[in-house]
Amino acid sequence: xxxxxxxxxxKIIEKRQSVAFWCNPIxxxxxxxxxxxxxxxxxxLLIQFQNNGVVDDSQLPKDRFSAERLKGVDxxxxxxxxxxxxxxxxxxxxxxxxGNNSPLHFGNGTRLTVT
Amino acid sequence: QKEVEQNxxxxxxxxxxxxxxxxxxxxxxxxxxFWYRQYSGKxxxxxxxxxxNGDKEDGRFTAQLNKxxxxxxxxxxxxxxxxxxxxxxxxxxxSSNTGKLIFGQxxxxxxxx
Numbered sequence: 128x129x130x131x132x133x134x135x136x137x138k139i140i141e142k143r144q145s146v147a148f149w150c151n152p153i154x155x156x157x158x159x160x161x162x163x164x165x166x167x168x169x170x171x172l173l174i175q176f177q178n179n180g181v182v183d184d185s186q187l188p189k190d191r192f193s194a195e196r197l198k199g200v201d202x203x204x205x206x207x208x209x210x211x212x213x214x215x216x217x218x219x220x221x222x223x224x225x226g227n228n229s230p231l232h233f234g235n236g237t238r239l240t241v242t
Numbered sequence: 243q244k245e246v247e248q249n250x251x252x253x254x255x256x257x258x259x260x261x262x263x264x265x266x267x268x269x270x271x272x273x274x275x276f277w278y279r280q281y282s283g284k285x286x287x288x289x290x291x292x293x294x295n296g297d298k299e300d301g302r303f304t305a306q307l308n309k310x311x312x313x314x315x316x317x318x319x320x321x322x323x324x325x326x327x328x329x330x331x332x333x334x335x336x337s338s339n340t341g342k343l344i345f346g347q348x349x350x351x352x353x354x355x
Contacts, residue, residue, distance in 0.1 A: 160343070169246075169330050169345035170286065183342050218285055220343075228274055228293065231343055233285040 129153065131234035133219050139240045145207035148237045152200070152221030158182075159196055160231060161204050162218040170218055176202065209241045245269060246333050248346035256354055261318040263349050265331030268312070274334040275307055275314045280348065281327045289329075290316065321353045 132151040140146050152159050158177050162170035173192065174184040178199040187194070191210070196202040206213055216236040222229040247266050255261045263277075274293050278286035292298045292305040292314065304317040314333075318325055328348040 162345075167250075167347075169248075169332075169347045172342060172344070175342060228291075230276065230288050230291055233287070236285050 131219055131221050131232055133217075133234035133237055135237055136235065137238050137240075139242065140209055142211055142241050143208040145205065146209055146239065147203050147205045148217050148219075148239075150202045150204070150219030150234060152202075152219070153232055156221035156223055156232075157199070158222045158224065158229070159202050160220040160222075161194055161202070162220065164216045164218055164236070166215070173204070206239075209239075211241050214239055214241045244346070245344050246331055246346035248329075248331050248349045250347055250349060252350040252352050254352045254354060255321050257321060257323060259321050259353075261321045261325065261351055261353070263316040263318075263329050263331075263351065265314045265316075265346055266312055267314070267331075267333045269333070270309075270312060272312075272333045275305070276332040276334070276343070277303075277305060277316045278330040278332060278345075279327045280330055286330055318351075321351075323353050323355050326351055326353045 134149050160175050161173045163173050164170040173187045174194045175182040176196040179196050194204045216238050218236045219234045220231040222231045245268050277290045279289050280286045290305040292307045295307050295309050298305045302319045306315045328350045330348045331346040332343045334343050
């Protein structure tokens with residue numbers, strides 16, 4: 128079974144620039160998550176999709192972050208404009224159903240450095 | 243109060259010893275509990291999940307859940323240097339069934355040869 132695919136693996140940008148990350152979940156997984164992990168901290172949920180609808184985006188900084196999951200498969204996460212504090216690893220995860228008993232599987236992440 | 247709390251460590255144990263990792267959570271309605279292992283520079287990988295009170299064993303790993311005390315732990319028997327990593331406790335649940343997974347900050351485990 129192919130895992131969760133993410134790209135790029137690394138990205139370095141200057142503050143105020145924009146950046147986009149891409150995620151392809153495990154085939155058949157209805158639920159897709161984007162997490163932000165700052166160094167030394169646990170992952171923080173930014174947004175959760177069920178198919179192509181948003182389930183939870185309560186911690187997404189909507190003034191600068193946006194995400195979409197067209198056709199209920201691939202997803203993109205965009206930051207515009209980036210701030211220094213956005214430096215983190217952005218993890219995409221997917222699960223089969225999104226229910227309480229459906230474990231998440233993570234991609235390798237995108238490490239973003241904002242200078 | 244954080245929703246999921248862990249001692250950041252580092253927890254240092256000698257090779258062959260039992261490592262005990264602890265986690266508390268604030269939402270009494272939480273229903274599902276997960277332990278993820280994260281090596282430095284890598285993404286989290288699922289080790290164990292537990293839904294019911296009591297113990298669940300898988301090889302050298304045992305997860306323990308006490309919902310009354312809102313406490314979940316992970317025991318690693320016969321610890322090996324390859325177990326050195328950050329262990330993340332994660333909780334799903336509460337009143338919704340949306341699968342929102344909330345992580346603790348992680349405990350760093352060091353197993354010394």
